[in-house]
Amino acid sequence: MKFKNTLCDEGVKEVLRKEIISSKIPHAQLFQEVLGTSGFPLAIAFVTYLFCDKKSKYDSCGKCADCVKMYNLTHPDLHIFYPTTGSTKDMSSKGLFNNFREFVKADLNIFKEDWQIKNKMKSSGEIKVRDIGVINKIINLKSYEGNYKVFIIWQPEHLNIFAANKLLKTLEEPTPKTIFILISNDSESILGTIKSRLQTKKIKPTNKSALSNYFQKYFHNIDPKNIEYSIHKNHFNYFKIRGDIGGDIYKNNYESLFIDWIRLCFLSKSKKNIAELIEFCNQLSNNEKSIQAHFIQFSTNVFRSAFFFNYKLDEFIAPAISREDFDMDKFSKFITSNNILDIFDLLDSSCICLKNKTAPNSKILFLDLSLKLGMLLHDS
Ligand SMILES: [Zn+2]
Structure with missing residues (x-):
């Protein structure tokens, strides 16, 4: 994923680019999603730019081995965690990763409602102690590519209390070349002590023409006038627009x-x-x-x-x-x-x-x- 293909406002992309170019990357960040804008594509674009070894001043190359691995979500130094239900060992972020990858491939702009429907979840699910245990294990290993290790935690508001406390300890003792990106549309529900450790970035909607071009590309059969109407009616809210015309x-x-x-x-x-x-x-x-x-x-x-x-x-x-x-x-x-x-x-x-x-x-x-x-x- 390149920065140029993400559907969020340009200001935050510029800030993220500068962090990487100047090698001043915060240890832990919160991508706070605003108005139905998914922060996940931006997190992937950020990590792709970080790993890309042929990056330009503005974006990743999209062609090098690291970019290809990021495109397929198979980069060995990227680890993604999210809520799951069930108590067996397989029902964890690592256990369900193939399922998650398939989900993300359909649309990188992901939302908790879709994840719950896809998995027929009767509750929001939890990020479990087991998941944070996996993070702690990986932190102690060397990165595969000898560079950064990145942990994306999607929906951190659904960390169960034991997992949240375990994660807090990890965040309190930062390990060099380790980056955490937490993505949430309900940051009020994140444990306060965790939130205070995060540098927050608001992920706001992009402009009308970018949204209109995007939806026209993916929904050829919809009249462009209806797309523009939907963008206007839904106040640039990607989630609602997609539900409307999808x-x-x-x-x-x-x-x-x-x-x-x-x-x-x-x-x-x-x-x-x-x-x-x-x-x-x-x-x-x-x-x-x-x-x-x-x-x-x-x-x-x-x-x-x-x-x-x-x-x-x-x-x-x-x-x-x-x-x-x-x-x-x-x-x-x-x-x-x-x-x-x-x-x-x-x-x-x-x-x-x-x-x-x-x-x-x-x-x-x-x-x-x-x-x-x-x-x-x-x-x-
Ligand atoms: Zn590249």
Whole structure:
């Protein structure tokens, strides 16, 4: 990964380049992700530039042996750690690395919600003591290439307390030529004593033209106007834009969920299929809260598009559901000026409730939301 291909603001790239050129690299840094910008590609670009032996003033060469190893995430001096579930030895960052590599290959801009869906995780998972034990072992070995050893810790807010304390000790006694990069979109939840050891860099979104070029390159079938609309609507938030226009596996999952859910909401008014609706809400509530909240945001976008579709306000319609068996024309007739604001309020308040860590059982929240939505849909 080259700096020029990362989707974040240029200022931080310049700072990172200078650190390497002047050989003044902090021992431990925090890449604090802002507004749906993934810090992972930048961390990889930084390490690639560090290892590259034919680097220019601005970027890595992309061709030398080190660059190729970094591209494949097989560089022996790069070690990546992230949350996993399960207690067996295989369920650790090293044990699941092939799985992680496959995940990252699909899109280097990685997000915890996607990782949890890919692994069917029912919780956020943990970075375990075992993982930090591996770090400590590697620190005591010589680096393969005789240079730096780099440890990337993705989602350090999910270090369990024992692992966090063990990592803290390691950070307190820096070993020469050892670099830690912690990447988080929830830095408030990182143990304070660890955070105080880190030099923080905010990873903010890039500009409109870079985002637009990127999405046009990867999503040829989407009208560039819709891409620009989505960038604007989602305030340059990569994660939301991709969810909006993506057509990727995660979105397809949300699409299927949405279609099943709305059918059950419709039927609930006449008290049909209530048992099926309860089971659906049970299943949905088994997911991590952030996924549940994202599903509601996805649903809000579908309702918004359906409303504009109904009133033929073409300039506002963004692609919402790509499945051919979904009849947007028919669905949109139920979304009118009589119910759209109430629907938005309902979805919005449910989303806020889910993001609140003290939220009640989300089975009840989804059942309540579904029944109210069923009433509103019949009130068009
Ligand atoms: Zn190179």
